[in-house]
Amino acid sequence: MEQREGLFTAEEKEEALAELAGTVKTYTDEMIERWNTEIDTYLVYAGLFSAIVTAFNVQSYLVLQQQPDPMLAAMQQISLQLSSLAIHPPFVNSTHPAFGASDAARAGTAPGSAPDTATVSINALWFTSLVLSLSSASISIMVKQWLNEFKSGLPSDKAASANGESRKVETLESARLRQYRLNNLEKWRVDLVVLAVPVLLQLALAFFLAGLLVLVWTLHPAVAAVTTSFVSLLAIFTLGTMLLPAVKQSCAYLSPQ
Numbered sequence: 001m002e003q004r005e006g007l008f009t010a011e012e013k014e015e016a017l018a019e020l021a022g023t024v025k026t027y028t029d030e031m032i033e034r035w036n037t038e039i040d041t042y043l044v045y046a047g048l049f050s051a052i053v054t055a056f057n058v059q060s061y062l063v064l065q066q067q068p069d070p071m072l073a074a075m076q077q078i079s080l081q082l083s084s085l086a087i088h089p090p091f092v093n094s095t096h097p098a099f100g101a102s103d104a105a106r107a108g109t110a111p112g113s114a115p116d117t118a119t120v121s122i123n124a125l126w127f128t129s130l131v132l133s134l135s136s137a138s139i140s141i142m143v144k145q146w147l148n149e150f151k152s153g154l155p156s157d158k159a160a161s162a163n164g165e166s167r168k169v170e171t172l173e174s175a176r177l178r179q180y181r182l183n184n185l186e187k188w189r190v191d192l193v194v195l196a197v198p199v200l201l202q203l204a205l206a207f208f209l210a211g212l213l214v215l216v217w218t219l220h221p222a223v224a225a226v227t228t229s230f231v232s233l234l235a236i237f238t239l240g241t242m243l244l245p246a247v248k249q250s251c252a253y254l255s256p257q
Contacts, residue, residue: 021175028178032147035194039140039147042197046137049201053130053208060126060215063119118218125211132204136197143194150181198255202238209234 008016154174185191209231216224241253 017172017175021172024175024178024182028150028182032150036144036147038194039143039197042201043137043140045201046133046140049204049208050130050133050137053126053133053204056208056211057123057126057130060119060123064115064123118214122211122214125207125214129204129207129211132200132207136200136204139193139200140197143190143197146190150185154178206235 154177213224213228213231216227241255244253245251
């Protein structure tokens with residue numbers, strides 16, 4: 001035991017500990033910086049995408065409301081008038097009033113026909129897309145807060161120590177604190193939470209495009225065919241880049257999906 005303790009001098013031990021602390025610091029700083037950059041990109045995309053989906057939802061949800069049919073209300077009014085005819089020669093009278101402005105107002109508040117299946121499907125897909133996009137933005141904000149908390153309280157690189165001994169203590173404390181927080185990040189699988197953000201955004205895009213396809217197929221078949229072809233190309237490309245890394249280990253198409 002005494003021989004082992006004599007293998008390294010105090011200065012060599014200090015250098016080894018300082019190198020270890022620098023390794024831990026470099027690893028954690030690079031990881032936190034990479035996650036912060038990714039989250040910033042996701043937040044920008046989620047904000048723009050949510051604004052686009054909201055613009056579509058503002059127009060589509062109005063169709064969900066049951067629209068009254070003024071023509072049907074007028075026909076009902078005429079039917080009531082005909083059924084209330086009273087014949088008193090030489091007069092023919094109706095005890096039911098004619099269709100006027102008040103009846104038109106009542107027709108505007110009367111329940112109309114229910115929306116068709118295509119309208120319900122479009123709104124369901126687009127609102128789901130909006131919820132997923134906003135959820136990804138909310139999770140991204142929380143992850144940003146976690147990463148900022150991870151860096152808080154750590155000694156600054158610019159802090160200068162009075163002598164070598166205090167420098168050594170500061171380095172050891174910094175390394176221990178960083179390693180402790182790094183262990184907690186791994187324990188609570190923060191990396192999976194970060195990876196879930198782009199998955200939510202991809203799902204939001206998929207739901208939005210699905211609703212868009214349902215919409216264009218109800219409008220014009222030629223426009224629908226062109227739109228479907230491009231959406232299909234995007235789907236094939238996305239699925240291909242997700243599956244190729246599982247087949248070819250050298251494939252560079254690595255993504256969280």
